[in-house]
Amino acid sequence: MSHLVVDNVTKLYGASAALKDVSLSVGGQDYVVLLGPSGSGKTTLLSVIGGFTAPSSGRIHIAGRDVTDIGPARRPTTTVFQDYALFPHMSVEKNIGYGLKLRGVPAEKRAEQVMRALDMVGLSGVGRRGIQELSGGQRQRVALARALIVEPEILLLDEPLGALDLNLRRQMQDELLALQRRTGRCFVHVTHDQEEAMALASLIVVMNHGRIEDAGPPARIYARPATRFTANFMGESTEFSGPLTAPGSIATPVGQLPRAAPAPESGGEAIVIIRPENIRADGGGAVALGEARITEAVFQGAHYRVLAAADSGQRFSLRLPPTAAPKPGDLLNLSCAAENLVPV
Amino acid sequence: MSRRPIIQAIAAGLYMALCYVFIFLPVGVLVLFSFQAGDLPVPPLHGLSLRWYAAAFNDGRLVDGFANSLLVGGVSAALSVVVGFLAAFGLARYDMPGKALLRALIMLPLAVSYLLVGMGLLVSSSALGLGPSLITVIIGHVVINMPLAFAICQAQLGEHQRRIESAARDLGAGTFRVLLGITAPMIAPALIAAFCLCFTLSWDEFLIAYLNTRFDVTLPVVIWDLLRGGLNPETNAAGSFIFLVSISVMLVVEFFLLRKRRS
Numbered sequence: 297m298s299h300l301v302v303d304n305v306t307k308l309y310g311a312s313a314a315l316k317d318v319s320l321s322v323g324g325q326d327y328v329v330l331l332g333p334s335g336s337g338k339t340t341l342l343s344v345i346g347g348f349t350a351p352s353s354g355r356i357h358i359a360g361r362d363v364t365d366i367g368p369a370r371r372p373t374t375t376v377f378q379d380y381a382l383f384p385h386m387s388v389e390k391n392i393g394y395g396l397k398l399r400g401v402p403a404e405k406r407a408e409q410v411m412r413a414l415d416m417v418g419l420s421g422v423g424r425r426g427i428q429e430l431s432g433g434q435r436q437r438v439a440l441a442r443a444l445i446v447e448p449e450i451l452l453l454d455e456p457l458g459a460l461d462l463n464l465r466r467q468m469q470d471e472l473l474a475l476q477r478r479t480g481r482c483f484v485h486v487t488h489d490q491e492e493a494m495a496l497a498s499l500i501v502v503m504n505h506g507r508i509e510d511a512g513p514p515a516r517i518y519a520r521p522a523t524r525f526t527a528n529f530m531g532e533s534t535e536f537s538g539p540l541t542a543p544g545s546i547a548t549p550v551g552q553l554p555r556a557a558p559a560p561e562s563g564g565e566a567i568v569i570i571r572p573e574n575i576r577a578d579g580g581g582a583v584a585l586g587e588a589r590i591t592e593a594v595f596q597g598a599h600y601r602v603l604a605a606a607d608s609g610q611r612f613s614l615r616l617p618p619t620a621a622p623k624p625g626d627l628l629n630l631s632c633a634a635e636n637l638v639p640v
Numbered sequence: 641m642s643r644r645p646i647i648q649a650i651a652a653g654l655y656m657a658l659c660y661v662f663i664f665l666p667v668g669v670l671v672l673f674s675f676q677a678g679d680l681p682v683p684p685l686h687g688l689s690l691r692w693y694a695a696a697f698n699d700g701r702l703v704d705g706f707a708n709s710l711l712v713g714g715v716s717a718a719l720s721v722v723v724g725f726l727a728a729f730g731l732a733r734y735d736m737p738g739k740a741l742l743r744a745l746i747m748l749p750l751a752v753s754y755l756l757v758g759m760g761l762l763v764s765s766s767a768l769g770l771g772p773s774l775i776t777v778i779i780g781h782v783v784i785n786m787p788l789a790f791a792i793c794q795a796q797l798g799e800h801q802r803r804i805e806s807a808a809r810d811l812g813a814g815t816f817r818v819l820l821g822i823t824a825p826m827i828a829p830a831l832i833a834a835f836c837l838c839f840t841l842s843w844d845e846f847l848i849a850y851l852n853t854r855f856d857v858t859l860p861v862v863i864w865d866l867l868r869g870g871l872n873p874e875t876n877a878a879g880s881f882i883f884l885v886s887i888s889v890m891l892v893v894e895f896f897l898l899r900k901r902r903s
Contacts, residue, residue, distance in 0.1 A: 348806060368810045379800060381807040385825040395811035446811060 298357075299324035299482050300345065300450055305354030307340055307506075314340040315351070316506045322499065324359075324449075327476050328484045329493040332503035333529070338486045339454060341503070345484060346452045347371040359449045372449035376456050380439040382427045388414075388438050389423040395446035413441040416475070433464050440472075444479060453485040457492060469495050490530050494518060502526045524567060524640040532613045533569040536637075540566050549608035550586040557639035567640050572601070574636035575614040581631030588612050588630055593622040604628055667883060674876035681873045692873040693881075702878050705862035709843055712774055712858055716781035717838035721831055723782065724789030729823060732797040733805070750787045757783055758851035765852070772852045780848035785838040792834040796827040829896040836893045840886045 302320040306313060315337045322328050330338040343349040345356060347368035355364045363371050374395070383391050393410045401409070414420050417437035422430070430438065436456060443451055456472075457465045473496055476483045487493055493500050494514040502510040502517065502525070509529075510522040521527040524535075536548040546555050546566045555568050575585065588604035593616070600622050604612040612630060616622050674693070678686035696702050727746055731739060749757065757780055765776045801823070808822045824831065846860040853861060859882060866875045 346810065348810075368806070369812045369814065373810075375807070375810050377803050377807060379803060381800075381803040383804060383808070383822060383826070385828065394808070394813075398812040398817070442807075442811070 298322060299326070299359055300328075300484070301355075301357040302341070302345065303355045303357065305341070305344060305351045305356065307337075307344060307349065308352045313506050315344070318354070318506070318508055320501060320508065320511065322482060322484070324482050325480060325498075326482050327473070327496055327498045328482070328501060329497035329499070330484065330486045330501050330503060331488070331490060331493040331497075331529070332509075333488055335505075336503040337506040338488075338501075338503045340506075342375075342452050342454055342484060342486050345450070346373050346375050348375075373452055374443035374446060374448040375452040375454060376436075376439045376443050378455045378458060380435045382435060382438055382442070384427050386427070387423065388419070388425050388427065388430070391427065391438055392423075392441045392445055394442065399446065409445060413445045416444075416478070417441045418471075432460055433468065436460065436468060437471075440475065444475070444481075448481065450482045450484060453483060455486055455488070457487070457489075465492070472496060494530075502529060504529075519571065520638050521569070521640060524569070527569045527638070527640050532572050534572070534575065534612045534614070535567055535569050536610070537565055537567045539564055549610040550606060551584070553583065553637055554634050555637070555639045556634075568637040569640050570632055570636050570638065572614045574632055575612060576631050577614065577616060577620070577628045579629045579631055581633050583632050583634050583637065585612070585630035585632060586610075588628050590622050590624050590626045590628065592624060602628075604630075670876055671880045671883065674873060674880040676873045676876070679873070681871050681876045692877040695874045696877040696881065699874065701862050701865070702859070702874075705857055705859040708774060708856055709859040712777050712781060712849070713839045713842040716778045716785060716842045717835045719778070719782045720785040720789045720838045721793075721835045724786045724791075724834065725793045725824070725831060727786075728790050728793035728797055729819065732794060733802065746790050747787045749783050754784060754845070754847040758848035761848065762851050772854045774853065774856050774858075776852040777849050777858065780852060781838075781842040781845060784845075784848070785841055788841070789834040789838055792830050792837070793827065796830040797823070801826060833893045833896045836889045836896075840889045843886060843889075844882055 298321040300320070300322040302318055305315055305318045307315040318337070318341060330341055332338045340349060344351050345358075347363070347366060351364065355362055357363065358372055368375075383394065386394070389407075389410050392413050393406045396406045396409060410423065411420070414423055417440055419434060419437050419441070422434065427435065427438070436459075439456075453472075457468055460468060469492060472483070472485075485496060497514050499511065500514050500517045501508055502521075504525050510517055510526040512522075517526060518530050521530055527533050527535075536546070536550065536553055538546045538548040538553075540555070541547045541552065544555055545552050546568065548568075553568055555566055586606055586608075588606040588610070590602055590604045592603040594601045595618070597618075599618065600616040600620065602612075602614050602616050602622055604614065606612070614628075614630070622628075672685070673681035675688045675690070676685060676692065677689035678684075731743060731746075736742070761776055761780045761783075762772065765771060765773075770776065804826060805818050805822055808818050813821065844860055845858075846864065849858045850861050850864065857865075859878070863875055863878050863882075866872065866878070
């Protein structure tokens with residue numbers, strides 16, 4: 297049973313559409329990441345789910361209830377804002393307890409719950425401090441505790457890690473994940489960072505120009521992206537394009553390649569992509585990709601990131617082990633397994 | 641070569657000193673001769689004394705004027721801040737047609753001369769059969785000071801504050817709770833600063849107060865009345881006291897604005 301259902305939501309601002317016919321169905325334990333470049337509509341979608349923005353058409357259902365016409369105050373969602381939006385004139389405790397106070401929870405019980413929430417986010421002992429005395433990471437945790445203490449059906453996070461430095465970001469990623477598992481709640485998280493998305497999500501929703509490009513588990517989204525946009529946005533890849541010659545085969549600069557998908561509606565040109573780690577330089581793959589000369593090799597610790605080009609003009613992006621010690625000008629004999637060629 | 645910057649610095653310093661002397665000399669003279677031991681607030685200085693302050697504080701008219709000014713300043717500043725704050729909140733948070741026009745209309749009284757405001761009030765209150773009173777003066781001071789309070793509040797209600805309000809709504813707060821429990825305390829330094837500014841402007845405003853009072857008058861009107869009877873160090877003492885109150889209030893403003901900037 298789906299916990300959050302976004303049903304054909306469109307949001308127009310004047311003539312331009314921030315969201316176009318977006319539909320999405322999410323389980324109660326999912327960690328959903330809305331991923332996309334700026335202007336892709338991901339933040340608008342979060343705002344529509346949270347009730348801050350009314351959709352032009354379409355419905356939102358949460359836990360089986362139509363909440364489209366319910367404002368943020370009475371919606372079973374809470375939001376962690378990008379700048380945390382903590383109440384600057386209140387202590388940490390008062391910030392966290394605010395939602396309970398509005399719900400009429402008596403002071404004693406409230407204090408107890410606030411203590412537990414502080415423990416949960418690893419902030420015991422800072423309850424009486426002012427917001428100005430906290431570091432960025434601590435503010436983030438206060439914002440999380442404040443949003444989670446009212447036990448929302450869905451926690452919405454708007455680029456929550458954007459303001460943190462890299463180390464802290466990695467650490468907060470782990471904590472977010474642990475928090476989501478511990479609370480057993482559905483999290484919907486907006487980001488433009490695909491590494492963050494892959495590290496956190498059980499379901500990635502890739503957005504572009506107000507549409508959902510692709511939605512699925514991170515491993516599938518990365519390895520077998522549904523669209524060319526997703527393929528490029530989720531990481532490096534090598535693209536082969538050419539006319540369809542027979543069902544399931546395209547003529548590319550490196551020769552005939554299998555394409556296990558129905559012909560694209562546009563007809564004519566078709567594309568397959570392959571991730572860099574799936575290209576082999578040892579000649580052991582079933583599908584030959586021809587010879588290519590290295591144009592650039594950058595050492596990255598665990599591997600070399602290698603760019604190569606064939607005489608036909610076809611470019612490749614691949615990984616080589618550190619022991620290979622590749623140099624520009626070296627000739628590689630490339631191949632791959634048929635299942636790693638992904639039609640987009 | 642190296643002498644030139646020194647000469648320039650001295651010239652600049654002299655110029656600056658002259659400007660400050662020009663600005664502050666009258667105030668300095670006023671304050672100095674309020675301590676005159678002699679009978680006239682003009683040179684020569686016959687020695688320092690507090691006798692004119694004692695005289696001022698024993699003068700029933702001055703004390704009444706002082707109380708009236710406190711009342712008018714306090715009430716009109718409070719009203720200006722409440723109305724200005726609500727107007728700024730409404731215009732910052734809600735979409736409505738003609739927003740720019742509404743904003744311009746609110747700011748308009750700043751450009752209207754006090755004489756016009758004062759005369760207009762006198763004529764309207766007479767037409768309504770109310771006659772001049774402190775209440776009319778309070779209304780006049782709200783008219784001239786509310787735009788200022790509005791502008792100060794408006795500058796504080798940005799996107800960051802909007803998200804903080806959204807967070808409160810998200811946790812279940814209605815508009816009234818957001819206003820009283822979040823927005824007002826959040827911009828409290830600006831509200832206090834606006835109150836103090838409105839108070840000082842009302843505190844020494846003369847024209848509107850003069851045109852719209854008859855028996856209960858404010859301190860500037862009392863002093864003007866005293867001055868008509870000739871120069872007297874007592875008026876200097878009263879003027880110095882007005883100055884002291886204004887300066888103290890401005891220091892409070894500085895304190896709150898500076899603290900705001902640092903945090």
